[in-house]
Amino acid sequence: MVKKMQASKLIKCLRFKKVLPAEYEDFTVSLLTQNTKEVIENSIFVAVKGAQFDGHRFVKEAIQAGAKMIIAQERVAIDGVPVVYVENSKRAMAILSSHFYGNASQALRVIGVTGTNGKTTVTHLIEAIFRAQGEETGLIGTMYRKIGSEIFPTKNTTPDIITLQRALNKMVERHVSTVAMEVSSIALIQGRVWGVDFDIAVFTNLTRDHLDYHKTMANYEHAKSLLFSQLGNCYTGNGDDKVAVLNIDDPVGRQFQQDTAAHILTYGIEQPAMIRATDIKIHSQGTDFKLHVFDQVWPIRVKMIGRFNVYNILAAFAAAYAAGVKSERIITALSEFSGVKGRMQLITSTTGVSVVVDYSHTPDGLFQALKTLDEVAQKRVLCVIGCGGDRDHGKRPKMGEIAVKYSDLAIFTSDNPRTEDPEKIIAAMLTGVPGKSEVPVFVKRRAAINYAIKQAQPGDVVLIAGKGHEDYQIIGKEKRHFDDVEEATKALKLKEQADK
Structure with missing residues (x-):
């Protein structure tokens, strides 16, 4: 529960401010928000200046809805309601929400995971490990927010500051012990995790993505580094110091060792890491490898396919190990984990054709998925791929090139075209196609999936890439129901009927 708090007491946490008028009628704060649609009686409204909307323009609307105090960084022309002027409204919002929601992250073990x-x-692996230890867990990420077994929808990989603090507070109320949180580069730059007390930070890898926002890879790398540079700067000696878990096979992971004061735990396959995998064998039922933890070695079999999933398993193992979970118990939990929806999700049928749905929407992600499937496919690998609209234009030729180069048959289609013309997106992908390769093109994603599965023969694998867990397609500004898994299942059933 959020404790009742007087406005005068809450704003004391803002050290540098100016309150106009200095004298005002105090009140019990009912809600802290930056969204006028959420405002109720006795709310504090924070006027945040963003890239698309300026909260200062909606102050009067907030007051009409019941706001009794305004936090602002620019002058606002209002009377009768106190205004707290600060240098940066977003930073003030982080400080206020952390206090208002009881500094919830300090009562939790928070494990942040960043990387492309x-x-x-x-x-999800981390959540499964701690759940297997009998703990109540929380999860915040791309697919949803989760408290125990209850799932809540989410808009962003990492929520806005207030939504995040509310969620953490709710987790404390529900007796959650460990929270696994995806931390996006955009969230780090925008300060959405200011005030979150991370105990362990995990770096997976860095490849091209989000350059429509960050513009350069250097900026993108800097954004990721913030999670580690902000990870605490003192050593208690009580065994609860902060830990940075770094993929040492990635040069950026090696660089991050210099960017953090935290204890460092490395993992990898190629480099001599503290936690390492060797003798990797990928097969249709999963992956086998030897797990080296300092001087100890365990054989391990997991139900997940691919070398990149070995990295994911090592990262999750290292995070749990850093938290003090015994190696044997981590391995047991990992061995039982069956995967995540839309992440190399296998759909089988009686036709002999296998379909894999994966979220690989970056050049490296697509390359890794195709490379993995090439190792396990009995015959050909077919690939259905598109690129999102209103996003990084530069990766489109690269995605097209990789799809054609590393599959036996690539089919280009729409992803989430958003406000762009899908045909122009596909045309940009075609500019990366090497030589005179001919690529089937279907603007309608359903038609592309149906075509790929019709073309597939027994022993072939069809990769449907780019959307993974998403159950929608954004066309224009409209979100329409569309699920790659559903569409593939329907197409396979039609193929089964045709084969009878």
């Missing part, structure tokens, strides 16, 4: 690929799988 693998965040969702690693957080």
Whole structure:
């Protein structure tokens, strides 16, 4: 429960401010929000200046809805309601929400996971490990927010500051012990995790993504580094110091060792890491490897396919190990984990054709998925791929090139075109196609999936890439129901009927 708090007491946590008028009628704060649609009587409204909306323009609307105090960084022309002027409204919002929601993260073990690929799988693996220890767990990420077994919808990989603090507070109320959280680069730059007391931070990898926002890879790397540079700067000696878990095979992971004061736990396959995998054998039922933990070695079999999933497993193992879970218990939990929806999700049928749905929406993610499937496919690998609209234009030719180069048959289609013309997106992908390769093109994603499965023969694997767990397609500004798993299942059933 959020404790009742007087406005005068709450704003004391803002050290540098100016309150106008200095004298005002105090009140018990009912809600802290930056959204006028949430405002109720006795709310505090924080006017945040963002890229698309400026909260200062909606102050009067907030007051009409019941706001009794305004936090602002620019002058607002209102009377009768106190305004707390600060240098940066967003920073003030982080400080206020942390206090208002009881500094919830300090009562939790919070494990943050950042990197281009693998965040969702690693957080689910971490959640499964701690749940297997009998703990109540929380999860925050791309697919949903989760408290115990209860699932809540989410808009962003990492929520806004207030939503995040509310969620953490709810987790404390529900006796959660460990929270696994995806931390996006955009969230780090925008300060959405300011005030969150991370205990362990995990880095998966860094490859091209989000350059529509960050513009350069250097900026993207800097954004990721913030999770580690902000990870605490003192050593208690009580065994609860902060830990940075780093993929040492990635040069950026090696660089992050210099960016953090935290204890460092490395993992990898190629480099001599503290936690390492060797003798990797990938097969249709999963992956086998030897797990080295300092001087100890265990054989391990997991139900997940691919070398990149070995990295995900190592990352999750290292996070749990850093938290003090015994190696044997971690291995047992990992061995029982069956995977995440839309992450190399296998759909089988009686036709002899296998379909894999995966979220691989970056050049490296697509390459890794195709490389993995090439190792396990009995015959050909077919690939259905598109690129999202209103996002990084530069990766489109690269995605097209990788799809054609590393599959036996690539089919280009729409992803989430958003406000762009899907044909122009596909045309940009085609500019990366090497030589005179001919690529079947279907603007309608359903038609592309049906075509791929019709073309597939026994022993072939069809990869449907890019959307993974998503059960929608964004066309224009409209979100329409569309699920790759559902569409593939329907197409396989039609193929089964045709084969009878």
